Amino acid sequence: MKPKFTVKVYRAEEGGYWAECAELPGCFTQGETIPEVRKNAREAISLYIETLAERAAHPHSSAHRGRPVTELRFELAAA
Numbered sequence: 001m002k003p004k005f006t007v008k009v010y011r012a013e014e015g016g017y018w019a020e021c022a023e024l025p026g027c028f029t030q031g032e033t034i035p036e037v038r039k040n041a042r043e044a045i046s047l048y049i050e051t052l053a054e055r056a057a058h059p060h061s062s063a064h065r066g067r068p069v070t071e072l073r074f075e076l077a078a079a
Contacts (some may be wrong), residue, residue: 006023007021009035015032016032
């Protein structure tokens with residue numbers, strides 16, 4: 001059985017759409033049309049899962065360099 005994912009699609013303020021996968025935190029995409037968002041979401045989900053598999057296969061890769069030293073929180077100034 002293939003896994004199923006829920007993709008929530010929103011209107012972007014600047015036009016077009018953006019979307020997030022409910023089951024995969026941080027998995028986002030965008031597109032000008034709903035069909036484009038669907039296509040991009042499939043690709044984003046595939047890449048997300050591929051990245052998870054790579055991290056599992058290489059837990060000590062450069063992506064995992066130990067515990068963070070600190071956490072930064074800030075807002076960007078309006079342009």
